[in-house]
Amino acid sequence: MTTEELATKIVAILTEQRQTLALAESLTGGLLCASLVAVPGASAVLNGAVVAYNTAIKHQVLGVDASLLAIHGTVHPDVAAHMATGARDVLGVGEQQAYFGLATTGVAGPDSHEGKPPGTVFIGFAATGFVETRDFHFAGDRHEIRVQAVHEALQCLYDYLTSED
Numbered sequence: 358m359t360t361e362e363l364a365t366k367i368v369a370i371l372t373e374q375r376q377t378l379a380l381a382e383s384l385t386g387g388l389l390c391a392s393l394v395a396v397p398g399a400s401a402v403l404n405g406a407v408v409a410y411n412t413a414i415k416h417q418v419l420g421v422d423a424s425l426l427a428i429h430g431t432v433h434p435d436v437a438a439h440m441a442t443g444a445r446d447v448l449g450v451g452e453q454q455a456y457f458g459l460a461t462t463g464v465a466g467p468d469s470h471e472g473k474p475p476g477t478v479f480i481g482f483a484a485t486g487f488v489e490t491r492d493f494h495f496a497g498d499r500h501e502i503r504v505q506a507v508h509e510a511l512q513c514l515y516d517y518l519t520s521e522d
Contacts, residue, residue, distance in 0.1 A: 360504070363511040364392045364399075370518045371402035371456075378514070379448035379455035380406035381419050381440035383431065383462040384478065389507045404448045404455045409440065419443030430471035434490035437462050437481030445483055458483040459514055461506050465499045475499075478506045482513050489513070 440460035466475025
């Protein structure tokens, strides 16, 4: 399934179930949000996104634990999980968290970052009582790595949404 098809199906499922989504992006820099916003009707389910490219934003806005960042850096599965959980909180409406949080962090390249090679990507996904991370090692240039990360983040959410049936 293409990225566009995944995004369209996700918006349809979330709309039908009246569930909301919040995003936290690092290496994808808004590309994940843009892929969902391209779908007509996305405003009914997409609460918003935080592009936390700066490490301090991951901590100050998304609530990623400062000691976790100090010990492991920004490219780590626990950071992705905390970003997804944080997105649910900060992009909730009123007292209501977003139903799902989805986050991306990693190294788009061309150089290594924090000792991790380009193509290292962690995707975090959070729902009530559920947090999951997936790790990937993509090949390609900076743009290709970011595009692959968006696709796999959407695939992660789609897999969860369709496994609940």
